Amino acid sequence: xxxxxxxxxxxxxxxxxxxxxxxxxxxxxxxxxxxxxxxxxxxxxxxxxxxxxxxxxxxxxxxxxxxxxxxxxxxxxxxxxxxxxxxxxxxxxxxxxxxxxxxxxxxxxxxxxxxxxxxxxxxxxxxxxxxxxxxxxxxxxxxxxxxxxxxxxxxxxxxxxxxxxxxxxxxxxxxxxxxxxxxxxxxxxxxxxxxxxxxxxxxxxxxxxxxxxxxxxxxxxxxxxxxxxxxxxxxxxxxxxxxxxxxxxxxxxxxxxxxxxxxxxxxxxxxxxxxxxxxxxxxxxxxxxxxxxxxxxxxxxxxxxxxxxxxxxxxxxxxxxx
Amino acid sequence: xxxxxxxxxxxxxxxxxxxxxxxxxxxxxxxxxxxxxxxxxxxxxxxxxxxxxxxxxxxxxxxxxxxxxxxxxxxxxxxxxxxxxxxxxxxxxxxxxxxxxxxxxxxxxxxxxxxxxxxxxxxxxxxxxxxxxxxxxxxxxxxxxxxxxxxxxxxxxxxxxxxxxxxxxxxxxxxxxxxxxxxxxxxxxxxxxxxxxxxxxxxxxxxxxxxxxxxxxxxxxxxxxxxxxxxxxxxxxxxxxxxxxxxxxxxxxxxxxxxxxxxxxxxxxxxxxxxxxxxxxxxxxxxxxxxxxxxxx
Numbered sequence: 001x002x003x004x005x006x007x008x009x010x011x012x013x014x015x016x017x018x019x020x021x022x023x024x025x026x027x028x029x030x031x032x033x034x035x036x037x038x039x040x041x042x043x044x045x046x047x048x049x050x051x052x053x054x055x056x057x058x059x060x061x062x063x064x065x066x067x068x069x070x071x072x073x074x075x076x077x078x079x080x081x082x083x084x085x086x087x088x089x090x091x092x093x094x095x096x097x098x099x100x101x102x103x104x105x106x107x108x109x110x111x112x113x114x115x116x117x118x119x120x121x122x123x124x125x126x127x128x129x130x131x132x133x134x135x136x137x138x139x140x141x142x143x144x145x146x147x148x149x150x151x152x153x154x155x156x157x158x159x160x161x162x163x164x165x166x167x168x169x170x171x172x173x174x175x176x177x178x179x180x181x182x183x184x185x186x187x188x189x190x191x192x193x194x195x196x197x198x199x200x201x202x203x204x205x206x207x208x209x210x211x212x213x214x215x216x217x218x219x220x221x222x223x224x225x226x227x228x229x230x231x232x233x234x235x236x237x238x239x240x241x242x243x244x245x246x247x248x249x250x251x252x253x254x255x256x257x258x259x260x261x262x263x264x265x266x267x268x269x270x271x272x273x274x275x276x277x278x279x280x281x282x283x284x285x286x287x288x289x290x291x292x293x294x295x296x297x298x299x300x301x302x303x304x305x306x307x308x309x310x311x312x313x314x315x316x317x318x319x320x321x322x
Numbered sequence: 323x324x325x326x327x328x329x330x331x332x333x334x335x336x337x338x339x340x341x342x343x344x345x346x347x348x349x350x351x352x353x354x355x356x357x358x359x360x361x362x363x364x365x366x367x368x369x370x371x372x373x374x375x376x377x378x379x380x381x382x383x384x385x386x387x388x389x390x391x392x393x394x395x396x397x398x399x400x401x402x403x404x405x406x407x408x409x410x411x412x413x414x415x416x417x418x419x420x421x422x423x424x425x426x427x428x429x430x431x432x433x434x435x436x437x438x439x440x441x442x443x444x445x446x447x448x449x450x451x452x453x454x455x456x457x458x459x460x461x462x463x464x465x466x467x468x469x470x471x472x473x474x475x476x477x478x479x480x481x482x483x484x485x486x487x488x489x490x491x492x493x494x495x496x497x498x499x500x501x502x503x504x505x506x507x508x509x510x511x512x513x514x515x516x517x518x519x520x521x522x523x524x525x526x527x528x529x530x531x532x533x534x535x536x537x538x539x540x541x542x543x544x545x546x547x548x549x550x551x552x553x554x555x556x557x558x559x560x561x562x563x564x565x566x567x568x569x570x571x572x573x574x575x576x577x578x579x580x581x582x583x584x585x586x587x588x589x590x591x592x593x594x595x596x597x598x599x600x601x602x603x604x605x606x607x608x609x610x611x612x613x614x615x616x617x618x619x
Binding site for chain 1: 368438462474488490580613
């Protein structure tokens with residue numbers, strides 16, 4: 001599962017000995033074969049990355065440009081919300097990530113543990129729980145928009161059954177972000193599948209041995225499942241942070257592309273999109289994108305650094321797939 | 323998370339020792355109960371979409387909600403697809419074009435690149451492969467704006483080139499996934515083929531590619547679904563309605579006719595069908611693919 005262990009197994013030196021010239025020609029062939037990726041990397045990744053760094057020092061639309069030094073960055077970090085929505089959008093996004101990640105990971109893990117036993121209908125459950133990940137994000141957003149309607153939506157009908165009335169959901173700055181968090185939990189099935197794969201790599205003998213030693217279910221979970229699953233959890237946390245920070249489609253669709261009410265759902269990527277493709281402030285948008293990149297890098301590093309505290313690696317036993 | 327753990331505690335820790343089998347039965351029953359409850363929550367929005375797509379204007383906004391539409395308004399389907407100023411089939415065609423273009427591009431490029439990484443030894447292969455992997459972490463927003471400038475200067479706005487051409491230059495996820503698959507194929511096969519005089523390309527084309535057919539199929543399904551559901555890319559590059567894929571058509575409908583809930587559900591339903599059908603047909607392969615790569619849809 002983890003990327004680093006895999007690259008270690010990279011096949012250099014596995015090929016049987018052969019004449020030098022043939023080796024040379026094979027090497028040339030190899031470079032030729034990977035050239036689509038090299039060209040693509042230069043043209044669509046590295047080049048644009050550097051270009052966007054350069055752009056972040058310009059004030060530019062598609063037709064003119066002017067060097068403005070660090071102005072984009074000073075504007076960006078300005079705490080005056082009329083000048084910069086950076087802090088607002090960062091707060092909204094972090095709020096969303098902060099609630100959505102534990103909930104989706106927890107739900108995904110929970111379902112995976114339930115499904116990781118011999119039982120009827122297992123694959124049917126798996127398919128059902130994964131469905132939300134197959135449906136176009138925009139179609140799901142339209143449905144959820146309808147479900148969240150305050151006056152005739154099903155969610156408020158359910159809430160009224162337990163005596164909570166009149167939540168305005170997407171129309172109230174206090175609850176709008178929560179609506180997106182709730183919707184994200186609906187998609188927890190994606191994590192479930194990855195957890196399920198990890199759980200199946202844990203040898204059953206471990207559980208049997210623990211049972212004989214008198215360990216109850218809770219301590220089996222605590223002392224066998226969780227440690228052996230920690231590399232998988234680690235992987236999921238990282239990919240989920242990166243993905244959740246880029247939440248866009250449902251926010252765009254469900255707020256009609258304005259991040260309202262009162263910017264309460266102005267997520268970071270929506271902000272970049274609006275600055276770049278509605279206002280055509282391409283330099284400023286590039287600065288925003290680079291700051292996002294750095295933020296994500298820092299978050300990822302943080303998780304990586306913390307991993308020595310809670311991620312348990314034992315290559316001989318669990319965590320490894322064949 | 324803590325709720326999940328709490329649940330397990332109450333479910334399993336109870337020291338009921340009447341009989342092992344009864345204990346097991348109770349446990350199984352609660353597990354199923356919880357899972358069925360969850361499944362209802364998951365399926366509900368989809369069922370609700372279909373139900374709403376058949377409701378009349380007045381039933382759509384009724385509170386408390388109506389579960390089964392009465393009468394069933396089939397005309398919603400006709401209304402929804404005639405509401406657009408261009409014929410509706412164009413959107414389906416565009417989505418298909420986008421998806422198939424990306425499927426072809428990703429299969430052609432990724433199989434070749436992954437083969438080289440899996441089977442050929444060359445200087446720098448390790449570093450290059452790490453570079454491939456590291457691009458998986460890159461948020462696309464960092465490259466989005468310069469690419470937009472580039473493609474605008476090329477006159478590619480309102481065409482599908484910016485949305486398809488890059489996929490012909492390999493993609494880290496698929497390279498990783500295919501390489502994983504290639505490495506599971508025994509190397510003895512290569513040696514035997516080599517001894518029989520097979521060149522590098524022959525080895526790829528005649529031996530490994532046919533064996534990798536399942537993995538290629540998984541990539542085709544993944545890429546089809548991802549492109550069909552893609553929103554941000556088309557949103558950036560396509561502004562003329564006749565170029566819209568279904569996702570954008572739905573977004574347009576949502577932005578202009580927000581009160582027409584039935585029609586919105588109709589188009590959502592139509593947009594959802596192809597990936598859903600594909601998923602049902604190939605769910606085994608699909609789930610296998612996710613398990614191998616850890617990529618989520």
